[in-house]
Amino acid sequence: MAHFAKLGEGNIVEDVIVVNNDVLLDKNGVEQEQLGIDFLHKLFGSNTTWVQTSYNANFRGNFAGKGYTYLQGRDKFISSRPYNSNGVFKSWYLSDETGDWTPPVERPNDGKNYKWNEQDQTWDLIE
Numbered sequence: 059m060a061h062f063a064k065l066g067e068g069n070i071v072e073d074v075i076v077v078n079n080d081v082l083l084d085k086n087g088v089e090q091e092q093l094g095i096d097f098l099h100k101l102f103g104s105n106t107t108w109v110q111t112s113y114n115a116n117f118r119g120n121f122a123g124k125g126y127t128y129l130q131g132r133d134k135f136i137s138s139r140p141y142n143s144n145g146v147f148k149s150w151y152l153s154d155e156t157g158d159w160t161p162p163v164e165r166p167n168d169g170k171n172y173k174w175n176e177q178d179q180t181w182d183l184i185e
Contacts, residue, residue: 060094063122065107071126111135119157147176
């Protein structure tokens with residue numbers, strides 16, 4: 059099954075729709091994203107915007123979900139920037155390698171629970 063993200067204002071994902079793979083096959087049996095988009099335009103109107111997303115994250119970074127953003131210049135779907143009760147973690151950056159928001163300091167990998175401290179830019183142990 060193929061998955062397509064419906065984009066709204068600001069390239070924000072409004073919905074993700076499943077389309078049968080057969081719809082995407084051209085006369086040579088090769089999948090073409092545009093055939094899926096054409097199919098969805100017939101169902102939902104030509105004024106809608108659709109971009110294929112990969113359930114296995116094989117392309118376009120992450121599998122799109124409601125509220126994700128499609129970055130056309132990077133051709134990737136990204137989640138919202140992480141935040142806490144005090145607001146957005148402004149120190150976190152978008153990794154080109156993973157397509158995910160990444161803290162400036164790697165989280166300890168010792169099996170313990172940590173939370174990010176934006177003010178000190180450290181991982182604080184949760185006790």
